[in-house]
Amino acid sequence: MALASLGRDPPPFFRQGPSALSRLALFSALALLLMVADARFQMMQPLRATIATAMYPLQWLALQPLHLSQILRARSDAWMANEDAMRVLGEQLFAERQRSQQSGQLSLENQRLRSLLDLRARIAPDALAAQVLYDAADPYTRKVVLDKGQNQGVQLASPVLDERGVLGQVTRVFPLSSEVTLITDRDHAIPVVNVRTGARGVAYGDTVSHADAMELRFMAANADVAVGDVLTTSGVDGVYPAGLPVARIDKVERRTEAVFARIECVPLALVSGASHVLVLSPQFAPVARPEPEPERKPLRTGGRR
Numbered sequence: 001m002a003l004a005s006l007g008r009d010p011p012p013f014f015r016q017g018p019s020a021l022s023r024l025a026l027f028s029a030l031a032l033l034l035m036v037a038d039a040r041f042q043m044m045q046p047l048r049a050t051i052a053t054a055m056y057p058l059q060w061l062a063l064q065p066l067h068l069s070q071i072l073r074a075r076s077d078a079w080m081a082n083e084d085a086m087r088v089l090g091e092q093l094f095a096e097r098q099r100s101q102q103s104g105q106l107s108l109e110n111q112r113l114r115s116l117l118d119l120r121a122r123i124a125p126d127a128l129a130a131q132v133l134y135d136a137a138d139p140y141t142r143k144v145v146l147d148k149g150q151n152q153g154v155q156l157a158s159p160v161l162d163e164r165g166v167l168g169q170v171t172r173v174f175p176l177s178s179e180v181t182l183i184t185d186r187d188h189a190i191p192v193v194n195v196r197t198g199a200r201g202v203a204y205g206d207t208v209s210h211a212d213a214m215e216l217r218f219m220a221a222n223a224d225v226a227v228g229d230v231l232t233t234s235g236v237d238g239v240y241p242a243g244l245p246v247a248r249i250d251k252v253e254r255r256t257e258a259v260f261a262r263i264e265c266v267p268l269a270l271v272s273g274a275s276h277v278l279v280l281s282p283q284f285a286p287v288a289r290p291e292p293e294p295e296r297k298p299l300r301t302g303g304r305r
Contacts, residue, residue, distance in 0.1 A: 165245035
């Protein structure tokens, strides 16, 4: 093929159209024209409104995640604020409940102390006020420890009372504390008298049927004893003053084959919840037994025979 028959134009595959510089100039002039026309005559306002209306659903859909996150954040903040408020209210309620319990306990304690003061004025002016520290460690006995001892004037065998009646007797005395055996202890016995009939008897601690019970023993099966009778101290033992409330009869069992009736009593004193007590001086102080003197060996005189 001759070279003269080839055209000088580029093949269709390499045709570029107008040059880039020409297109830049054209579009720049068109943009400038549109800006001037929009600024002067508002020619692009309908087109802008149409485009805005068409784009509104897309804009709304794009903003929903943001709105949802804002709602969740607001609810989370409100939930945390409510949790903090509930915690503060719970603490305030707990504090108020504690104050209410303390107020009720202080009111009850005040009432008991007033009763003790009245009892002290009626019984013994020299009665010593004491406070219960704790229960004794032995689980098989009914004993408590007081905060007053020998240095404060507590004597051995001193009666101990609360605002309701006889609580027990001092069985050990230490310099700064003392141990009281309660009237419900199994080894404790107290002479009593029935207020209604005047019959005397002996009440023992009973830990078999109940932890805080007593038993009136050695009463005949036909004795005049009824449920509800009040027992007071008889004063014949020389320890407890006469007329102190001790117990109330709770149950009477009479058996034909038994010589004595089984009489269960409930102590009037708060043997399980006493906190403030009065320690009285015994009517007859116990006499300490003198220790036996050691035997003296006779001295030998003279020399060996």
